């Protein structure tokens with residue numbers, strides 16, 4: 025790890041929802057590059073030095089999917105502390121935002137293949153294994169800090185602890 029790198033790495037995820045009730049959908053996509061490539065994930069990535077977390081979430085959403093949200097649209101819904109005990113350089117502090125209003129239609133980028141998925145049938149089998157523990161809660165309106173301890177293989181989940189705000 026270089027000396028000027030913040031540890032844990034500050035990152036963001038942006039959950040965009042459309043529709044109501046049983047028809048509600050969330051924008052996810054297969055990550056094509058970098059850490060966790062191959063997994064279905066929400067748009068997101070690293071917070072740049074000096075950048076506000078919400079601004080990073082808006083920027084990453086547009087870079088990865090082309091969708092635009094205005095500054096007032098995203099709500100901070102959760103902080104997730106991802107911890108990799110056998111690979112601590114991968115530890116991340118993740119701020120999760122949720123937006124229900126946006127402009128544009130999702131377009132694939134080099135980083136993500138975005139698609140709308142039914143909230144009632146989330147593709148958790150294709151996501152990081154911890155996602156099933158926290159993603160439905162955030163979509164359901166809960167706000168919390170979660171600590172996710174990954175297993176020795178850096179894929180499985182050792183524990184998930186959720187503290188409501």
Ligand SMILES: Nc1[nH]c(=O)nc2c1ncn2[C@H]1C[C@H](O)[C@@H](COP(=O)(O)OP(=O)(O)OP(=O)(O)O)O1
Nearest residue numbers: 035036057058059060068069070106116152154155
């Ligand atoms: N256990 C975990 N469960 C999960 O759902 N997402 C996780 C996770 N551990 C890390 N992440 C996410 C958070 C963050 O959005 C992403 C990694 O950040 P980046 O997308 O910035 O990584 P990259 O390697 O693609 O970075 P760049 O090379 O800068 O594009 O991985």
